[in-house]
Each structure stands twice: as C-alpha cells, then as structure tokens.
Amino acid sequence: MPEWIYRRLGDRLFATLVAVLGLGVVGAALLITVVLYQGSAEAFRTFGFFGFLTSSVWDAVRGVFGAWPPLLGTLITASLALLLAFFPALAAAIFVVEMAPRWLREPVAYLVDLLAALPSVVYGLWGIFVLVPLVRAHLELPLFTWAAARAPLLVPLLGPPTGIGLLSATLVLALMIVPYASSLARDALALVPQSQREAMFALGATRWEVVRRVVIPYARAGIFSGVVLALARALGETMAVTMLIGNAVNLPYTVFGPAATMASLIANEFTEADTDLHLSALVAVGFVLLLLSLLTNLAATWVLHRLSRKEVRR
Amino acid sequence: MGKRFFLLLGLALLGTAVARPVQLNGAGATFPYPLYAKYFSVYHRLTGVRVNYQSIGSGGGVRQLFAQTVHFGASDAPLSDAKVAEFQKKFGTDPVHIPTALGAVAVIYNLPGVKAPIRFSGKVLSGIFLGRIRTWNDPQIAKLNPDLKLPPLPITVVHRSDGSGTTYIFTEYLSKVSPAWKEKVGFGKSVAWPAGLGGKGNEGVAGLVRQTPGAVGYAELIYALQNKIPFGAVKNRAGRFVTPSLESVKAAAVLEAFPADTRVSLTDTPAPEGYPITSMTWILVYRDMKANRAVRNRAEAEALAKLLWWVVHDGQQYNEPLHYARLPGVAVQVTERNLRTLTYGGAPLLR
Numbered sequence: 001m002p003e004w005i006y007r008r009l010g011d012r013l014f015a016t017l018v019a020v021l022g023l024g025v026v027g028a029a030l031l032i033t034v035v036l037y038q039g040s041a042e043a044f045r046t047f048g049f050f051g052f053l054t055s056s057v058w059d060a061v062r063g064v065f066g067a068w069p070p071l072l073g074t075l076i077t078a079s080l081a082l083l084l085a086f087f088p089a090l091a092a093a094i095f096v097v098e099m100a101p102r103w104l105r106e107p108v109a110y111l112v113d114l115l116a117a118l119p120s121v122v123y124g125l126w127g128i129f130v131l132v133p134l135v136r137a138h139l140e141l142p143l144f145t146w147a148a149a150r151a152p153l154l155v156p157l158l159g160p161p162t163g164i165g166l167l168s169a170t171l172v173l174a175l176m177i178v179p180y181a182s183s184l185a186r187d188a189l190a191l192v193p194q195s196q197r198e199a200m201f202a203l204g205a206t207r208w209e210v211v212r213r214v215v216i217p218y219a220r221a222g223i224f225s226g227v228v229l230a231l232a233r234a235l236g237e238t239m240a241v242t243m244l245i246g247n248a249v250n251l252p253y254t255v256f257g258p259a260a261t262m263a264s265l266i267a268n269e270f271t272e273a274d275t276d277l278h279l280s281a282l283v284a285v286g287f288v289l290l291l292l293s294l295l296t297n298l299a300a301t302w303v304l305h306r307l308s309r310k311e312v313r314r
Numbered sequence: 315m316g317k318r319f320f321l322l323l324g325l326a327l328l329g330t331a332v333a334r335p336v337q338l339n340g341a342g343a344t345f346p347y348p349l350y351a352k353y354f355s356v357y358h359r360l361t362g363v364r365v366n367y368q369s370i371g372s373g374g375g376v377r378q379l380f381a382q383t384v385h386f387g388a389s390d391a392p393l394s395d396a397k398v399a400e401f402q403k404k405f406g407t408d409p410v411h412i413p414t415a416l417g418a419v420a421v422i423y424n425l426p427g428v429k430a431p432i433r434f435s436g437k438v439l440s441g442i443f444l445g446r447i448r449t450w451n452d453p454q455i456a457k458l459n460p461d462l463k464l465p466p467l468p469i470t471v472v473h474r475s476d477g478s479g480t481t482y483i484f485t486e487y488l489s490k491v492s493p494a495w496k497e498k499v500g501f502g503k504s505v506a507w508p509a510g511l512g513g514k515g516n517e518g519v520a521g522l523v524r525q526t527p528g529a530v531g532y533a534e535l536i537y538a539l540q541n542k543i544p545f546g547a548v549k550n551r552a553g554r555f556v557t558p559s560l561e562s563v564k565a566a567a568v569l570e571a572f573p574a575d576t577r578v579s580l581t582d583t584p585a586p587e588g589y590p591i592t593s594m595t596w597i598l599v600y601r602d603m604k605a606n607r608a609v610r611n612r613a614e615a616e617a618l619a620k621l622l623w624w625v626v627h628d629g630q631q632y633n634e635p636l637h638y639a640r641l642p643g644v645a646v647q648v649t650e651r652n653l654r655t656l657t658y659g660g661a662p663l664l665r
Contacts, residue, residue: 059505059506060477060502060506061499061502062500062506128521128525129525132525160468160470162526162529163525164511164522164525242475242514243514243518246511246512247475247511247512247513248507248510248511250506250507250508264475267514268475268514269476269477269504271371271476272504273477
C-alpha cells in the first residue's frame with residue numbers, strides 16, 4: 001500500500017474502528033435495556049413498578065406476580081456469599097504475594113484462578129452430591145437438634161434441615177466467587193512498591209504490621225474492584241444456585257430452607273411460561289436484575305472514586 | 315470431465331426436484347419425543363416420508379400450529395374450549411386431536427427401610443403437598459398402610475421448579491380430588507407451591523428425592539421406571555389402590571363414553587382398573603388441511619393423514635418397549651373416525 005494511505009488514513013481508520021467497536025458495546029447494552037423494558041411493560045402496567053417490586057406473591061395459576069421474594073433471595077445469597085468469600089480471597093492473595101516461597105506462588109495462584117474456569121453446572125453437581133450431604137449431616141442436623149432441645153424459638157428461623165436451600169447455595173456461591181476477588185486483589189498487592197515495604201521493615205515492623213499498615217491500604221482500590229466483580233458474578237449466577245437453592249418462591253425464607261433468586265426463577269419458568277403476563281413478569285424480573293447490577297456498579301464506582309482520592313491526599 | 319460432469323450434476327438436480335420425498339414438519343411436547351423419534355425414523359424407512367419433529371414444549375407446539383409454520387403440533391394437554399373456538403374463528407376449520415400414547419405421573423419417595431410400595435390417596439397426597447401432613451407416621455398415611463411400619467421421619471416435599479406438563483397433570487389431579495388444593499393452589503404448568511423444595515426437571519426432582527431421606531416427589535412414570543426409583547400406589551375413584559404400570563395406565567383410558575373429539579382429561583379416571591394420575595398426549599392437525607399454510611399441496615396432506623393412521627395402528631407396537639402405554643381400543647376407534655374426516659379443500663384424504 002502506498003505510504004500516503006498510511007499517513008492520511010491510518011490514524012483516522014484506526015480511530016473509526018475503535019469508535020465503532022466501542023459504541024457497538026454501548027449500543028448493545030442500551031438495546032438490551034430497551035428490549036427488557038419493552039418486554040416487561042405489561043407486567044409493570046398491570047402491577048405498577050413498585051407494586052411489582054414489593055409484592056411477595058408469585059402465582060402463575062392466578063396470574064399474580066411480585067418480584068420481592070426472588071429479589072430478596074438474590075440480595076441475601078449474593079451479599080452473604082461475598083461476606084464469606086472476602087477474607088479467604090484476601091488471605092489467598094496475601095499468601096501468594098507476601099508469604100509464599102517463590103516456588104509455591106505460581107501453583108497456588110494458578111489453582112485459585114482455576115476455580116473460576118470450572119463450569120457452574122459442575123459446582124452445582126458437586127454441591128448436590130458432596131456438599132449437601134455434608135452440610136446436612138454436620139451442620140444443619142446438629143444445629144437443628146440443638147435448637148430443638150435448647151432454643152425452640154430458633155427452630156422456625158432455621159427451617160427444615162434438608163441440606164438443600166439458602167445455606168448450601170450461599171456456600172457454593174461463595175466458593176465460586178473467591179477467584180474473582182482473589183485474582184484482582186493479588187494483582188493490586190503485587191503492584192505495591194517494594195520501597196514501601198522496605199521502609200516499614202526498616203522501622204522495625206513485623207510482617208503482619210507491614211501487610212496491615214502499608215500493603216493493604218495501598219492496594220485498597222484494587223481489592224475493592226475485585227469485590228465488585230465478585231459481587232456482580234454472585235448476583236447473576238444461575239445454574240449452580242438453581243440446582244441447590246430449592247426453588248421456593250414463598251416468603252418467609254429460613255436459614256436452611258428453600259428460596260429463589262431472580263436468575264434461578266427466570267431459568268426455571270421461562271421455557272414453559274405460556275401466558276403473556278407470566279412471560280412479561282419474568283422479563284421484568286430480568287429488568288430488575290439489570291437495574292440491581294447497575295446500581296451496585298454505580299455505587300462501586302463512587303466508592304472507588306473516593307478511595308483513590310484519599311490516596312492522593314496522603 | 316467438464317461437460318459430462320455438469321450433465322450428470324444437472325440430471326441429479328433434476329432427479330431430486332422431481333422425486334423429492336415429502337417432508338413433514340412438526341413441533342411440540344417434549345414428553346413423547348423419544349417415542350416420536352422412533353415412530354418417524356421407522357416410518358421414514360418404510361415409506362421414505364421424512365418427518366422433522368422439534369420438541370419445543372407443548373405451549374410452543376400449539377403456538378406454531380396457530381402460526382401455521384408446522385404441519386402438525388403436539389401437546390400434552392388438549393386445547394381448551396376457548397382455544398378451540400379461537401381456532402375455528404381464525405381458520406374456519408376444526409383442530410383435530412389425535413392421541414398417540416399415554417403417560418403417567420408416579421409418586422416417588424425415599425423412605426429407608428420400607429420395602430413394599432406405599433399406598434396414597436388423593437386426600438393424603440394433597441395433604442402432603444399442602445404441607446399439612448408433615449411426618450410419615452401421620453395417622454392418615456398409617457390408615458392406608460396398615461401393614462407397613464412407617465418411621466416418624468419428617469416428610470420433605472419435592473416438586474418441579476420449572477414449568478412442565480408433568481406438574482400440570484399432577485396438580486390437575488390434586489385439584490380434582492381435593493377442594494382445599496383447588497382453592498389454595500389450583501393447577502397449571504407452574505404453580506405457587508405451598509411447601510417443599512423445587513428441583514429442575516425429572517432428574518432434578520429424582521435427584522433431590524434420592525438424596526433426602528423422607529422425601530416424596532413426583533416424576534414421569536417412564537423416568538421412575540428407567541431409573542428404578544420406588545413409587546407408590548394411588549387410590550383411584552373406584553376405591554382400588556393402583557400401582558402405575560403400562561397396563562394400569564392404558565386401563566385409565568378405557569372409558570365407557572369416550573368423547574368424540576378425544577379431548578378428555580384422564581386424571582382421576584372413573585375406569586376401575588386405571589391409574590388415576592394419567593394423561594394422553596396428542597398430535598394436533600387442521601381438519602381441512604388446506605387452511606394450514608404450512609401444508610403446500612394435497613400430496614403433503616395425504617402423507618400426513620397416512621402417517622397419523624400408521625401411528626395409531628402399526629406405530630403403537632413401539633410404545634411399550636419405550637415405556638409409553640398403548641392406546642386402548644376405544645381410543646383407536648374414535649380416532650379412526652376422526653382421521654376419516656380429514657380433508658384437503660373439502661376432498662377426504664383417507665378413503
């Protein structure tokens with residue numbers, strides 16, 4: 001190709017290409033939102049937006065749909081899973097970056113990341129055949145019998161100790177999101193300048209003090225990004241949760257008992273929803289899920305913004 | 315090679331254009347899919363007519379039939395009166411229901427130490443699935459099973475979490491036998507279950523039942539048979555406890571007055587030997603096939619009519635090896651009469 005094409009067009013071509021691809025992504029996201037909103041219009045018209053969000057009856061026979069039970073289920077499982085996953089994930093990252101001997105770093109990091117590569121249906125199967133019997137025999141039954149004998153008030157709160165339900169789903173979900181939180185935290189910790197650590201050691205700090213006072217505060221923003229990513233994953237996880245949560249769309253939820261999340265509800269009922277309103281209500285649940293993800297991401301951006309500003313001020 | 319090759323190619327293309335075998339398209343229920351696959355592959359070998367069947371679910375089958383994209387639809391539930399009226403108004407002809415096989419829903423359970431099949435009644439089943447009967451040694455269950463020693467184990471109810479024809483049949487049965495169920499829950503492909511865990515698909519329900527001591531659930535009889543899951547006997551309207559089997563399922567359709575359009579719900583059947591949680595599955599076609607845009611000419615209409623005739627006669631021999639019950643004689647007779655009414659532009663398709 002002649003040189004002038006490069007000179008005249010090269011950059012412009014590149015800029016157009018990038019712009020088209022970039023806008024394409026934005027456009028696709030917008031289109032998804034529009035289509036979801038259109039699909040859910042009938043449900044919102046029938047029940048009202050807030051009526052749909054706050055009603056706790058989901059009954060396809062009578063044609064009454066409310067998204068509160070699955071919304072609550074999603075919030076509970078995702079936030080509990082995040083709480084459970086955060087410290088192990090951070091610990092794994094600290095171990096790999098700060099403590100592990102050189103030869104052990106790569107294998108451990110690799111294995112943790114591998115957890116993210118497992119298909120979620122495999123987690124579901126593992127949950128049903130391995131975790132559920134363990135949870136039932138060693139966690140739920142002992143707690144249940146203890147509560148029945150000592151604290152009968154707790155019994156209705158605990159729910160049936162079958163092993164399938166909120167608790168098992170949350171545990172598997174937590175395991176699934178560990179690699180997301182851990183991987184980003186590891187990168188952030190690795191980026192902390194060596195001079196920071198050395199300065200601290202020079203002051204006579206122990207390893208714990210170095211990690212606690214210097215490394216973690218410095219890597220705060222990166223760690224937080226990992227948390228956000230993990231949370232997003234937890235909110236939308238479908239297959240493993242559907243297999244383990246027991247799929248009951250009626251409140252009140254109990255600790256051991258069955259529940260439903262927005263994603264699991266859609267996966268369950270979408271294929272055979274034969275009235276227009278039912279279909280529309282399911283799409284509306286998808287729309288609410290989208291809104292929830294958007295809100296968490298906005299909140300995360302805001303927090304990240306504040307975190308990085310603080311760093312600059314120091 | 316040049317010229318000769320193109321000549322041959324041309325001839326070959328011409329040949330396929332002239333003698334192209336008829337191809338029929340159908341869509342619908344997933345429940346009879348293994349059976350239909352068998353029917354259609356055998357029929358292709360016998361006659362050269364190719365049938366393409368997509369198991370997209372009963373609701374989808376009915377939608378495609380209305381959209382005139384298929385030669386026939388397939389459904390586990392007959393069209394409702396309202397749907398039939400809509401069909402007649404829209405297309406100026408009747409939908410014809412052709413039953414092909416019978417299936418049943420088995421009540422499966424996991425009760426360690428209990429060998430003989432447990433006996434249930436409609437009242438007890440609705441009590442269990444409403445969450446009102448909570449332990450296996452409940453007097454209501456014990457009364458039906460005087461010979462069994464039932465443990466004081468809590469009952470864990472397991473139901474389908476996904477929308478399904480199996481749930482439709484099971485809840486329709488409960489609605490017929492229990493006013494409390496009808497009022498509180500009703501029937502449909504997905505209902506608001508008052509109690510229990512939900513598993514996705516037959517395999518999900520069976521998995522949960524197997525995993526949980528004291529669990530009770532429901533699954534297609536075929537699935538329970540193939541996977542050797544214990545299932546119970548259910549008291550029918552005549553007062554007998556009937557274990558689901560190919561015979562008792564077939565017996566459920568031996569009705570004294572078999573309706574002319576075959577649109578009949580077999581749950582809670584009055585047949586004395588019949589298993590009460592039974593249902594037929596149907597193929598749906600247009601009575602005057604010219605009204606269906608998907609049927610392009612008389613040859614296709616004729617091929618479809620002949621296929622259906624074959625399915626309810628010779629095809630029935632493939633039902634039992636695949637664990638589907640055969641149509642009883644009364645159903646075949648009524649269906650023969652219906653098949654003779656099929657026309658293409660007013661001209662009958664079968665002699």
